[in-house]
Amino acid sequence: MTISHKRYLFTPGPTMIPPSVTAARAKEIPHHRTPEFRALTQKVHEQLKNIFCTSHDVYSMTCSGSGAMEASVVSLLSPGDVVLCVNAGKFGHRWVDLCKRYGMEVIELVVPRGETLDPAELQNALRQKPNIKAVFTQLTETSTGVTFDLEAMGKMISGTDAIFVVDAISGLAADRFLPDAWGVDVVVTGSQKALMLPPGLAFISLSQKAWKCVETSTCPKYYFDLKRYRKGHDQGDHPFTPAIGLYIQLEESLRLLQEETIEHIWRRHEILARATRAGMEALGLQLFAKRSSNALTAVYMPTHVDAKAMINIMKTELGVTVAGGQDELKDKIFRIAHLGYIDRFDILAAVGSVEIALSHLGEKGSLGKGITAAQKILAEPF
Numbered sequence: 001m002t003i004s005h006k007r008y009l010f011t012p013g014p015t016m017i018p019p020s021v022t023a024a025r026a027k028e029i030p031h032h033r034t035p036e037f038r039a040l041t042q043k044v045h046e047q048l049k050n051i052f053c054t055s056h057d058v059y060s061m062t063c064s065g066s067g068a069m070e071a072s073v074v075s076l077l078s079p080g081d082v083v084l085c086v087n088a089g090k091f092g093h094r095w096v097d098l099c100k101r102y103g104m105e106v107i108e109l110v111v112p113r114g115e116t117l118d119p120a121e122l123q124n125a126l127r128q129k130p131n132i133k134a135v136f137t138q139l140t141e142t143s144t145g146v147t148f149d150l151e152a153m154g155k156m157i158s159g160t161d162a163i164f165v166v167d168a169i170s171g172l173a174a175d176r177f178l179p180d181a182w183g184v185d186v187v188v189t190g191s192q193k194a195l196m197l198p199p200g201l202a203f204i205s206l207s208q209k210a211w212k213c214v215e216t217s218t219c220p221k222y223y224f225d226l227k228r229y230r231k232g233h234d235q236g237d238h239p240f241t242p243a244i245g246l247y248i249q250l251e252e253s254l255r256l257l258q259e260e261t262i263e264h265i266w267r268r269h270e271i272l273a274r275a276t277r278a279g280m281e282a283l284g285l286q287l288f289a290k291r292s293s294n295a296l297t298a299v300y301m302p303t304h305v306d307a308k309a310m311i312n313i314m315k316t317e318l319g320v321t322v323a324g325g326q327d328e329l330k331d332k333i334f335r336i337a338h339l340g341y342i343d344r345f346d347i348l349a350a351v352g353s354v355e356i357a358l359s360h361l362g363e364k365g366s367l368g369k370g371i372t373a374a375q376k377i378l379a380e381p382f
Contacts, residue, residue: 065190
């Protein structure tokens with residue numbers, strides 16, 4: 001990399017990391033069975049409650065966010081339980097896969113890609129199947145950029161015996177989310193998104209209603225047995241060897257997030273998201289999601305533009321990495337994340353790189369339009 005080729009990471013995980021968080025990884029690590037590390041664990045677990053906006057304990061695991069997803073299935077359910085999964089993309093389908101692997105009877109609410117769930121569909125399903133044990137969905141469906149009306153869904157589910165489980169891996173600390181107030185029982189997330197860390201840690205919180213399900217679960221489990229994580233939690237103990245260096249970095253990232261405050265974090269993400277979308281629309285590009293998350297923007301690839309060529313120009317010539325489409329959306333959309341350690345000028349770099357890439361591919365009238373539109377929104381105070 002030369003001085004003229006900085007790198008920008010606009011993918012919805014992993015995300016860019018603040019310099020002070022990167023530097024924290026250089027600190028010497030303590031043994032994980034020492035008072036020093038137990039105190040650190042207790043501290044970050046308590047601080048995470050502010051980011052989760054919950055009064056419930058937050059538990060950490062050394063794994064990807066998908067590990068916490070699996071833990072929420074195997075630790076709360078039993079083979080034969082009836083569950084409802086909202087499938088609006090690749091990660092909604094992951095809930096379906098996980099539940100089927102462990103022998104649950106899955107009711108699948110399939111949502112067209114790019115669209116969000118009509119809460120009336122959920123209400124109808126709950127009425128038809130009153131024995132539903134759990135409802136699984138996302139805060140943000142990362143593959144499409146869609147966010148869901150979890151507040152409305154929570155009101156419906158809270159009147160039943162079902163637990164409400166939310167994958168907030170991409171949406172936590174980007175989209176406004178009040179799990180306790182909205183009746184969400186289980187929240188999972190990962191370190192490599194808005195928490196501004198490398199991949200490797202996952203986090204999960206459970207309501208008392210959810211813990212009652214843990215006590216009756218009969219799924220086979222070992223590493224993802226949440227009872228193991230609860231034992232010793234108050235003392236800062238881990239059931240297995242944790243990724244100690246990541247906890248040291250987590251302490252620094254949480255310091256930065258708490259200094260900013262969750263309300264300001266939500267506001268920042270909302271402005272960055274609107275600016276990005278305004279920039280894309282000013283270039284004549286069509287947005288993919290009908291109800292967009294503040295974590296990322298999904299954009300239809302122009303039909304006459306080679307998707308691979310455009311993304312490659314952005315990465316190799318401009319140092320800007322964005323995400324392409326996944327599965328059936330491959331080469332049909334691209335995704336720009338404005339998640340975590342992102343500011344106004346990063347957004348101008350993202351929008352400007354799209355303009356330049358399109359110009360290289362023959363769209364000569366694109367230069368400047370997107371940046372101008374984005375700047376009008378970025379001028380708003382956070």
